[in-house]
Amino acid sequence: MNDIEVKKQKTIGVLSGIKNLPSIPKVVFEVTKLLNNPQTSASALAELISKDYGLTSRILTVANSPLYGIKRKVSSIEFAVLILGFQDIQSIVTALSLVDTINIVPGLNFDPAEFWTHSMVVGTAARGISQHMGFDFGGEAFVAGILHDIGELVIYNYFKKDFDRISKISAAEKISIIDSEIKVLGVSHQEVGRFLTDKWNLPEILCEAINYHHIPSKASVNKKFVSTIHLVDYMTHRLGIASSNRDKDFVLDASILDTLNFPSEEALDNFIVDYEEMFKVTAESLKI
Secondary structure, X not given: OOHHHHHHHHHHHHXXXXXXXXXXXXXXXXXXXXXXXXXXXHHHHHHHHHOOHHHHHHHHXXXXXXXXXXXXXXXXXXXXXXXHOHHHHHHHHHHHHHHOOOOOOOEOOEOHHHHHHHHHHHHHHHHHHHHHOOOOOOXXXXXXXXXXXXXXXXXXXXXXXXXXXXXXXXXXXXXXXXXXXXXHHOOOHHHHHHHHHHHOOOOHHHHHHHHOOOOHHHXXXXXXXXXXXXXXXXXXXXXXXXXXXXXXXXXXXXXXXXXXXOOOHHHHHHHHHHOHHXXXXXXXXXXX
């Protein structure tokens, strides 16, 4: 067993032994239970969600952001339920509630506001852009987009000294954060995120998107889905809008050109530039 594999086994062992890893929030179970009842009405679902003012406010912000793809002004949760449908609302509630389970404070090498703004923009854009490209991913694209970097939060919260070492090694040796993560922990934030989403028992399509959002060519369940998350993540860096400082060396996986039916890199670049204004407005509306 080589050094990287030894470190990987140690990291997984530590993760497995952590007793206070975040669990699925109560509101997700309540919404799911309600939706499992065929008699549930839009007003009943809206009433449940409306009990949480913070969640209500964020759902409306997401629904009204330009990149999410809704053409009409969404002014109430009940209208949001009617226009988005139960499945999309469930996805939004799940994603926003899960990110609330991890409490973090700013650190020398980590800015929570930057992280969440990036995650929210990627989630919102993933849903809207996948729809524009003709893919029927619905709310699952939003969930995957918001949670794609969740492994970074786990490393920051539970491997604090290693998190700082990763940043220092990346800067000193001029290597990517992912390469530095593997050097220090034996795994990247992608694999750590996969560990958490497995714990949450999320659908495999979401787990795979989180596990391969930097390398969608390795996906097997739904390559188009993972490639879309990769594309939108890349777009924030290409446009310099709501990008993550820890992904400043983001490398485009060229396999997405064929997967997403782009005839050339030039066509992809033109596609990205066309979204610049929408990214700006969305980033501002979702800014944490």
